Amino acid sequence: MIIKSKLPATKATTFGHSAREAYWDFDHKNTPLNHGSFGACPLPVREARNQILAKIEANPDLYMRTTLYEDIEVARATACEWIDSEPLNTVFVQNATVGFNTIIRSLPLKKGDTIIYCSTTYGACEKTLKFLELRHGIKHVSVDIEYPMSDDEIVDVYRQAIDANPSTVLCLFDTVSSMPAAILPYNQLVELCREKEVLSFIDGAHSIGLIPVSMRKTQPDFFVTNVHKWGYGVRGGAILYVAEEHHRLIHTLPVSHTYLDDSEDLEPELEERRLVDRFTFIGTQDFSPYIAITAAFEFRKKLGGEAQIRKYCNDLAIKVGELAASQWRTDVLGHAGAMVTIRLPIPEEFLAAASAERKQQLFQLICDHPLTRGTYVPPIYHNGKMYVRLSAQVYNELEDFQVGIDAVNEALDIFFMEEVEEVQDMWVCV
Template identity: 35%
Template sequence: MDSDLPIRGSKVAGARTASGEEKPILFGQRTLQHFEFDPTYRNLNHGSFGASTRDIRKKLHHYQDLAEASPDKFIRYEAPDILNESREAIAELLNAPTDTVVFVQNATTGVNTILRNIVWNEDCKDEILYFNTIYGACGKTVDYIVDYGLKRVSSREIRITYPCEDDEILAAFKAAVEDSSKQGKRAKICIFDTVSSLPGVRLPYEKITEACREAGVLSLIDGAQGVGMIETDLSAVDPDFYVSNCHKWLYVPRACAVLYVPLRHQALITSTIPTSHGYIAKGGERHNPLPKGNKSQFVNNFQFIGTLDTSPYLCVKDTIVWRKEVLGGEAKILEYIHTLAREGGKKAAQVLGTEVLDNQSGTMSRCALTNVALPLTPEEGSKALQWMEQTMMKDYSTFIPLFAHNGRLWARLSAQVYLDIEDFEWAGQILLKLVERVKGGDHTNA
């Protein structure tokens, strides 16, 4: 990968190839023109809420206008066909059969849909396995299933501490399965990330999926930080369940996520959340007032889930096409944001006089998130992180998630096509100013 990244405000027309030839800069400051950020705001936290482009937001408004112009015509008869085109587009991107993918509002909804549909064994031995770095809302979903599962299911945390190597993560999973069995339990399903939230690092989700298969454990991949940020081949990985937000790294308008359930498990997913017209009761089917546009019961179930604005779902194909035609396609995008995360993290750490979070093999950083250590002790920062986050928004018009892990304080930065090295250097400087203000006691006067 070429690490010669363009600098914000640079007058240089292009970067140089290895042979010295000039090549056009596709990304960085010039790409900001496609997004609708406030000119005074630097979005260094794409990983939380994503961002959509101006062109795709026009598409969104177009679909919303069609729904307003003739609600019954569009919602009943036209939207299902556009929805199927989006399903086909995302299925091709993920290398999955079209009839295995549907849309839900977000990854948390997808995880809830899977866990709330699974039937837990009456012998009360089933366990849900999860890593301690699980996303908070998904962790609370596990808690809810356990709390209100009539004691039929319990949970088991798999503890990992970063930095660590992939083999250590796999060993921790296998040890948890063994411990579950030794204690008279049964590991039923394991939830794990493609790229975790805090810290923002890549997990060996492909190998964990394989380990689940070998152990007879269902695999549920939380790819909230997935599609549009890392390459994903679902046919090759073959998980039991997978969900990924499209409104984050893919640039689809909020709120939209893809839910993948292979044909072998679709009979397990009997209801959407909430249950709607697609559900077929055991005692017989009630009248469905909406036309069925698909042969698949699974797809029909998710085609209409109450009255909500599904126009973001309809934008998925448009977004994938836009990324190809305007930005050059997935390979170019991923190469840039991965390189920027790696080089930008180093730049920010250099400013702070610290380091980035990574393992010796470098597998943790093969994504578009980077974690930079703060030059604060846990004692200094324990009461200051929330103040720092609020102050960076108020005084510096940006936001960077801050968190504690393994006895250190960290900042998570997101790399995107509209950012460049200068943004990461600037981020390091802002973080350094905040650290100096904490050391000076500013946070205690707030």
């Protein structure tokens, strides 16, 4: 028998601060503007997760040996509905970085093979590629993405990189890059990989809850997406998609009890479930983030549904970009659904002349100072300019973002006041 956790009733509410009060318990001094980094799990989903934990602790042996497998089947069905995938191609991992490592360290890569990625690739993935090159001689080649840039231009730089590197075996690209926030032409890039007969890995860390995705339509070789970022899930749960033809190649991280050699044949009914049976139980861990995905999915339906949530967040992000750019007299680099990247009012001449140490000090100050004001605004240097990323969510209203703008302004005032004082000190010395 499958024991489902009951999702607490959703209160009648609207988006904005009333949603914040109803479904989140942020510190009253906290103005959350950075949902894109870690997400924020709503109270009804956390309560459902607690029910799952209580069920586990009521009889750990029964749960781990039988009930877990039933609950995972239900959760995988939800995951498949969310990313439009085949159930037997869909498993759970802890996060997108684990998903990437699971794939890239399972594939039978050899010295001299090349992996193409881009300059806006998430840092953890780039570090993984660096490890593979230093440890195993697997090359990684970065293509430059410097916005503003069209989809066709992005596809073309990948095409050029593949053509220039005949040993290319895989291309890595995002659905939505983290910093700067931008939607990549991932469907076209998968088609390019298919044309060039190289594998495609989509880092969809920013996907479900932010943009609609369909594995049946896109048909990549591999795809991973976090549930906690935009899906309102519990941290520690991500969905990994593996195309059917690769099931034999992909092993768990770490390799564990369910290991099977690639060449080992199974009975047809077991072969069909080779991937999902391998990934259900790798070792003892907290499985509640996986099981709670159904609670997150159902909560979003009761809150208004995917389309309404995205519309509110996307419309708010556009207004946020206009607000910040008008006050800073700058421009918006672009929108990626609910995320917007805005240029800071810092002269390019200063950034070009400043030392790496001084630029790092500025970067760190913009990271640190807003925390003293109860918020966080992630900065990035891109294409000779400096930007910040702001994330809109259903618990936000436009006035919230003034807190972030003011905190960044204070950080800039502090930094450039120090610049003036240093110049004055130099004149005194002369």
